[in-house]
Amino acid sequence: MYCVRNVTEDLYWVGANDHRLALFENIHPIPRGVSYNAYLLLDEKSVLFDTVDWSACRQFLENVEHLLGGRGLDYLVINHMEPDHGASIEEILLRYPKVKIISTEKAFMLMRQFGFQVDGHELIEVKEGDTQSFGKHVVTFVAAPMVHWPEAMVTFDTTNGVLFSADAFGSFGALDGKLFADEVDFDRDWIDDARRYYTNIVGKYGPHVMHLLKKAGTIDIKMLCPLHGPVWRENIPYLLDKYVHWATYEPEEKGVVVAYASMYGNTEAAAQALASKLCEKGMTNVWLYDVSNTHVSYLISETFRLSHVVLASVTYNLGIYPVMYGFLQDMKALNLQKRTVAIVENGSWACKSGDLMQKFLDDEMKGMTVLNERLSLASSLGEGKEAELDALANAILASMQ
Ligand code: FEO
Numbered sequence: 280m281y282c283v284r285n286v287t288e289d290l291y292w293v294g295a296n297d298h299r300l301a302l303f304e305n306i307h308p309i310p311r312g313v314s315y316n317a318y319l320l321l322d323e324k325s326v327l328f329d330t331v332d333w334s335a336c337r338q339f340l341e342n343v344e345h346l347l348g349g350r351g352l353d354y355l356v357i358n359h360m361e362p363d364h365g366a367s368i369e370e371i372l373l374r375y376p377k378v379k380i381i382s383t384e385k386a387f388m389l390m391r392q393f394g395f396q397v398d399g400h401e402l403i404e405v406k407e408g409d410t411q412s413f414g415k416h417v418v419t420f421v422a423a424p425m426v427h428w429p430e431a432m433v434t435f436d437t438t439n440g441v442l443f444s445a446d447a448f449g450s451f452g453a454l455d456g457k458l459f460a461d462e463v464d465f466d467r468d469w470i471d472d473a474r475r476y477y478t479n480i481v482g483k484y485g486p487h488v489m490h491l492l493k494k495a496g497t498i499d500i501k502m503l504c505p506l507h508g509p510v511w512r513e514n515i516p517y518l519l520d521k522y523v524h525w526a527t528y529e530p531e532e533k534g535v536v537v538a539y540a541s542m543y544g545n546t547e548a549a550a551q552a553l554a555s556k557l558c559e560k561g562m563t564n565v566w567l568y569d570v571s572n573t574h575v576s577y578l579i580s581e582t583f584r585l586s587h588v589v590l591a592s593v594t595y596n597l598g599i600y601p602v603m604y605g606f607l608q609d610m611k612a613l614n615l616q617k618r619t620v621a622i623v624e625n626g627s628w629a630c631k632s633g634d635l636m637q638k639f640l641d642d643e644m645k646g647m648t649v650l651n652e653r654l655s656l657a658s659s660l661g662e663g664k665e666a667e668l669d670a671l672a673n674a675i676l677a678s679m680q
Contacts, residue, residue: 280341281341281342281344281345281346282295282338282341282342283342283345283346284458286318286441286458286502286504286510287502288439289320289321289322289415289416290318290319290320290321290439290441291318291319291321291346292316292317292318292458292510293317293318293327293339293342293343293346294314294315294316294317294318294331294335294339294342294454295315295331295335295338295339295342296312296313296314296315296335296453296455297312297313297314297315297332297334297335297453298453299334300312300313300334303363303451303480304363306576307451307475307479307480307574307576308574308576309451311451311452311453311472312451312452312453312455313451313452313453313507314452314453314454314507314508315331315332315335315339315363315364315506315507316329316331316449316504316505316507316508316510317329317330317331317364317506318443318504319342319343319346319347320413320416321347322413322414322415322416323413323414323415324353324413324414325347325350325351325352325353325354326354326355326413326416327343327352327354327355327356327371327378328356328358328434328443328504329356329357329359329364329365329443329445329506330355330357330364330366330367330368330370331363331364331367332363332364332366332367333362333366333367335367336367336370339367340367340370340371340374343371344374351375351377351378352371352374352375352377352378353377353378353379353413354378354379354380354411354413355368355371355375355378355379355380355381356380356381356382356418356434356443357380357381357382357386357390358382358423358431358432358433358443358444358445358506359386359428359430359431359432359445359446359506360386360389360395360428360430361428361446362393363506364506365390365393365395368390368395368397369395369396369397372396372397372400376400377401378400378401379400379401379402379403380397380400380401380402380403381403381405381411381420382402382403382404382405382432383404383405383406383420383422383430383431383432384404384406385424385429385430386430386432387402387404388430389428405420405432406420406422407420407421407422407432408420408421410437415438416436416437416438416439417436417437417438418434418435418436418437419434419437420432420433420434420435421433421434421435421491423445423447423491425484425487426445426446426447426481426487426488426491427446427480427481427483427484431445431446432445433445433447433491435500439502440499440500440501440502441501441502441504442495442498442500442502442503442504443504444504444505444506445505445506446480446481446505446506446507447481447491447522448503448505448511448518448522449476449477449505449506449507449508450469450472450473450476450505450507450509451472451473451476451508452469452472452508454508457509458509459509459510459511459512459513460509460510460513460518461512461513461514462509463509465509465517466517469508469509472508473508473518473521474521474525474580474584475576475577475580476507476508477525478525478576478579478580478583478613479576479579479580479613482525482579482583482613482614482615483612483613483614484614485525485526485527485528485614486526488522488525488526489523489526489527492519492522492523492526495519500515503515503518525583528583528614528615528616528617528646529617530583530584530586530617531583531584531585532564532584532585533562533585533586533679534562534564534565534566534584534585534586534587535554535557535562535565535566535585535586535587535588535589535675536566536568536578536581536582536585536587536588536589537550537553537554537565537566537567537568537588537589537591538568538570538573538578538582538588538589538590538591538603538606539567539568539569539589539591539592539623540570540571540591540592540593540595540599540600540603541569541571541591541593542593542595542600545593545625545656545659545660546591546592546593546623546625547569547591548660549591549623549654549656549660549668550567550589550591550623552660552668553589553591553621553623553654553668553671553672554567556668556669556671556672557672557675557676560672560673560676561676562675562676562679564585566581566585568581570600570602570603570605570606571602575605575606578606578609579606579610579613579615582610582615582618583615586618586619586679587618587619587620587621587675587678588618588620588621589620589621589623590603590607590620590621590622590623590636591622591623591624591654592623592624592625592632592633592636593625593626593632594624594625594626594629594630594631594632595632597629597631598631598632598635599631599632599635599636599639600632603632603636607636607639607640607643610644611639611643611644615644616644616645616646616647617646617647618646618647618648619647619648619649619675619678619679620647620648620649620650621649621650621652621653621675622636622637622649622650622653622654623654623656623671624636624653624654624655624656625655625656625658626656626657627657627658630655630656633653633655637649648678650671650674650675650678651674652667652670652671652673652674653667653671654667654668654671655667
């Protein structure tokens, strides 16, 4: 049975929702599922914008077939060929062998690399600024390299202001009927998933995203149609503002994420004591996470959101606790910068974690400010540590001014 939604007069969502996939890219948990969005334009020519993941192919094909109602498919525009969108290209070619595929040179190269049998079909290679008329609608193609793959482009419909934005402006979370961002309470129910999606999938490529945002600023966008998550037709500046923060690594809020690595609960107790101090002194935007039982994608998302990070780690094998080290490596890989960091270290006989975390932040990351004050524990937060705790809380608050 088909499951489609009307987007504009002659444009339809023909994607599908996936609640069975546990890990996006086999790494990021998606407890609320994910949508693979594809769009069908029924102009003088019929035009499909992107396909879907293999797991959603059957639903997608039923959607397309239903809306075409017996007419052929003239064009398939591939903005992004990563297999969560490109996996069903061959199925479209099998059913609509006369379809012409429009995409970038790199995308066709990658399709061949992934073994997609596209040769033998009409392939139209486009580059920045090329246009194509489908009848009433004229689209222009805009290169979006490294957002977040090299072959990506976005397509702007100059007739109605719809931007098919590939992975940009997407989100984790299945749509489950609600297609538009204005049909949900996005700021309450979706922003955390949108941030976690962006920061972990695209976060490394902030400068490339800013380049795309600058280009987007020159066109009159009325609607954003991403490949995951809700479609935007209202309040687009809200999302653009979030993207500018994320892409420039500026925090959204003054606040503190406290990430702790604790073996027996003593480092955790220190993290709790520090959080209480901060709240007592008036900073209540404080969020504690145990790195051992919080997937790193959530930690990354929170460090992009907040201005300050407390890293509290026990020493393990004379090094940083492995899960905390993984978090640090992920922050570096995703290019996180411009945060103020406070360190809490613990070690029962050779406390090393603080110096090693500081060295990592200084040597391996960009624009991280490490506070001079540090809370050092020998096994536990013993008596006499009140002054150190107080000094660290005060230093965090002072750095917020
Ligand atoms: Fe949703 Fe980069 O694929």
